[in-house]
Amino acid sequence: MKKVATRFAPSPTGPLHIGGIRTALFNWLYAKNKQGDFYLRIEDTDRERSKIEYKDQIIKSLKWIGINYKGEEYIQSKKIEDHIKVANELLKNGQAYNCYCSSEEIEDQKKRARQKKIPYIYDRKWRDKGEEDAPKDIKPVIRFKSKIDGKSILKDLVQGDIEIDNNTIEDFVILRNDGTPTYNLSASVDDHLMKMTHIIRGDDHKINTFKQIQIYQAMKWEVPSFAHIPLIHTIEGKKLSKRDKASTLDDYSKIGIMPDALRNYLLRLGWSFKDKEIFTLEESIKHFNLEGIGKSPSKLDMSRILSMNEHYIKNIDENDLFNQLTDYCKLYKNEIKSEKKEKIKNSLTFLKNKAKTLEDIFNNGQYIITDDVNFNQSDVKLIDDKAKKVISDFNNKFRNVEKLSKETLEPIVNELIKSNDTNFKGVGQPLRIALTGSKFGPGIYDIIISLGKDEVIKRLTNKKLN
């Protein structure tokens, strides 16, 4: 058996969206599962639109989610000479030909076909014409001599056998009249040069595959296996594009979605393994296969991403969570001061309790991180005279507490409930607002213990409460 080799081949013409990430993930997992190699190829031959920052974003995104590729990234534009060489060889072998139609001529034909509502296909005008008829003033393009008769079958590893009439594939351009190669040529040559065994990509490439296979055959190259995975759709049911909001990785990382959670979500989007929902990285490598990929497109579901993230927040090692949290804050919020970090770390067990994202944890821990209590304006209105009395009563008793724990604090609260003729809420809520600025948050004892005695007293006597 040949060693499996797969690749992810994005073009750096826009930010990579999570559909692309999923394609990369599937390729990577397939290679890992087969103990093969996974490569990254940057298809930057569109000089106009390719941008270095998009290339960097692609590399960063893959790294973020934990996909590593073998060697350096393969830069397609550096291989153009190889592509041209193949075009010329096809020309020499009679598998391709010079076409002297001007682009205006072609455009005109297309327009007319559209008006008549008949399908446009290049009329193969120059397929059998001799060079002696060639106009001197037009630089030709090279077109591939596509099969005209019969049918072709693509044995797709996901979609099954797909059969089309060969005459629906036109004689496509492989070399432009400026001498640069087009996508189908470049992709085939590169995949061959890179010794790809399996091409796993979005099913928007299906038609290209029929073209590319013909190039392989014409060059007598071994044809790789193909697997076309269904696209990810938006809620509206359309192909996910770079313009869709919440489509890039950064959109997710900035709200505090963790890489492992998104990886797990993406894995299960369009792929399944029995009823299993949660996959560690090792498990996903172990179980991934092409048979588990469904044939129908799937929609992105934010609530599922969130709940997956919540699962990871609650279940991963707390040190790991803490590290991810501090990295997250450094990147997207304010870096947590080192003296606060210890408090956050000790409080993570309850801070993470009501969090779906790292941002939620950050918000829950806000009262620890910032020195000045940030009062929620509508909550602070709940501090009436009765509440003020509860706060000052609590403070008077609290001053005498030696050791902060639920056991030492609870009697005080219970006493206040009685003496103020109220319930737990009547005591807990004013205290929480005084200490954190909000009526929502962790349990009151957790808050007090996490702040420490001095800080609690300081906040209970905050002038802003009056």
Added chain:
RNA sequence: GGUCCCUUCGUCUAUCGGUUAGGACACAUGGUUUUCAUCCAUGAAAGAGGGGUUCGAUUCCCCUAGGGACCGCCA
């Protein structure tokens, strides 16, 4: 318009001819927690429609409907 693909709860999906059609998310209800959340339990929720094939179809075949992708000298 042409070619190709798809169709199970709202969403992601299981089922490889015989199931009370299962799970997860979301949703609803109840319980625990002397607030909120967590957690636990319970519930509602699906085979697009019509024909075949078969003792038996969600599953195989055909038609219809709906949806999608592609149709560049972009990738």
